[in-house]
Amino acid sequence: MGPLPRHAFARRVGRKGTTREPIIQEPEPHEPEGFEPEATRRDAGVAESARANRGWWDRNADEYQVEHGTFLGDDRFVWGPEGLDEVEAELLGPPEDLKGRDVLEIGAGAAQCARWLAAQGARPVALDVSHRQLQHALRIGGSFPLVCADAGALPFTDGSFDLACSAYGALPFVADPRLVLREVRRVLRPGGRFVFSVTHPIRWAFPDEPGPEGLSVSSSYFDRTPYVEQDDEGRAVYVEHHRTLGDRVRDVVASGFRLVDLVEPEWPAWNPAEWGGWSPLRGNLLPGTAIFVCERD
Secondary structure (H helix, E strand, C coil): CCCCCCCCCCCCCCCCCCCCCCCCCCCCCCCCCCCCCEEEECCCCHHHHHHHHHHHHHHHHHHHHHHHHHHHCCCCCECCCCCCEHHHHCCCCCHHHCCCCEEEEECCCCCHHHHHHHHCCCEEEEEECCHHHHHHHHHHCCCCCEEECCCCCCCCCCCCEEEEEEECCCHHHCCCHHHHHHHHHHHEEEEEEEEEEEECHHHHHCCCCCCHHHHCCCCCCCCCCCEEEECCCCCEEEEECCCCHHHHHHHHHHCCEEEEEEECCCCCCCCCCCECCECHHHHCCCCCEEEEEEEEC
């Protein structure tokens, strides 16, 4: 089997920065030197996916923050590699309306989005499955709570939040996205809004390459088989799950949300960067990000 795509914005976005100080303590042990996981497509259930991705993020959080911290900033709310910024998109609402609102950020990483929300006067809570990522949130600082938990089992009472958001967090990595969506709906108050971004589903039909080789269909868009990286004993060390656009819409509706908008950001002229499989070439021809704006009635 030839090289397989690695789709997630989480894995490959941005350029390596030189102004960050990523190491906050002795890092967790990595795989043995020279270890290269096998890339394949195979089934991976809820428990296996959760275990693999929690471990991957803990092992790779330092490198991720070095590579992508400059792009993400300390207190910027960006929805994807195109660079769509919440300050302009206002998908959660006008910034002036965020003051005093309780907001849950899911898959927060170093909590850059939560930090921006706090600057608008919101009361954010930053949640991530990776303890190591949240250590980077502590390194940068902030006065809001950090919670290490699985998005499929949120440790909050019903109706705790006015808004929830997730920029490439959790949803691409879980085997059953409805578990997450139903949990988010549970912790939202009536009328609450949940906005989340994921890799645009059409990208799964193309190689994850920024150049011309990434413009030819190489696999079926309708193949939902997860992308898995596994070790020599066949244990998953990283998992991504593919859902078609229709699947995503049905997941949203079946979980009790009303879909009020679906945003497909266009590649802006100001952004010349190639970030993993994202690039001006591909971005001007194919959508790379899908943002779902959902409301709880």
